[in-house]
Amino acid sequence: MEEMIPASTRRLLLLSLLCLVSVTAQVIDFESNGYRYKTQTKNGLTIMFAALPSHVRDYAILQVAISNGSKIPYTLKPEDFTFYREDGSALTASPTRIVINELIQKASRHDVIKLVTAYENSIYGNSQYKSTNGYESRRQNALAETARIKAAAAASAIALVTTKLTPGQSTDGAVFYANEGKPLGSGKLVVKIANMVFEFPMVQSN
Numbered sequence: 001m002e003e004m005i006p007a008s009t010r011r012l013l014l015l016s017l018l019c020l021v022s023v024t025a026q027v028i029d030f031e032s033n034g035y036r037y038k039t040q041t042k043n044g045l046t047i048m049f050a051a052l053p054s055h056v057r058d059y060a061i062l063q064v065a066i067s068n069g070s071k072i073p074y075t076l077k078p079e080d081f082t083f084y085r086e087d088g089s090a091l092t093a094s095p096t097r098i099v100i101n102e103l104i105q106k107a108s109r110h111d112v113i114k115l116v117t118a119y120e121n122s123i124y125g126n127s128q129y130k131s132t133n134g135y136e137s138r139r140q141n142a143l144a145e146t147a148r149i150k151a152a153a154a155a156s157a158i159a160l161v162t163t164k165l166t167p168g169q170s171t172d173g174a175v176f177y178a179n180e181g182k183p184l185g186s187g188k189l190v191v192k193i194a195n196m197v198f199e200f201p202m203v204q205s206n
Helices: 007-024 094-107 109-125 135-147 151-160
Strands: 028-031 035-044 046-053 059-068 075-076 079-084 089-093 163-165 170-178 188-193 198-204
Touching: 035 198, 046 188, 046 198, 075 188, 163 170
Parallel strands: none
Antiparallel strands: 028 035, 035 046, 046 059, 059 170, 075 163, 079 089, 079 188, 188 198
């Protein structure tokens, strides 16, 4: 069969296929409520994120949202998100339990207020995303348990946790990077979920 198709035609078909794959998996940038988001979709799974301007303790924070528009479930966790600096060094997101334990021990009331305010400004101001099982549901659970949001409750509600995302579901959460309280800067965010790899270029804001 291959012999019946001219080489030039085969090259054109291959180029068209590569262009199609590139378009469907391209990174899209947009701004919402003053936050700059990047989003990418592969096999029906969409990842969206924005860097929060505030840091808490030693952590740089990304607000992440994931929607599963595929026909199969996906399991995701914070450690799936790795930031590669321009020098090639890697910084993997901290596990949720480590972040929560540190905030319980060290976070001040100011830290908690700053974290909650920054996160709510981003998630509630993002007109492109509607969560079915994310921060808002976790916040209601935290409020039901205590009248005053303490460090543990706030971090538990905000942090992205290990989640099995079934078809049609979406979730959101904060991903924390121990970076001495500095912004992540320029580099590349790589997210590995199942057999898929999402890559997002990141440029240091002036």
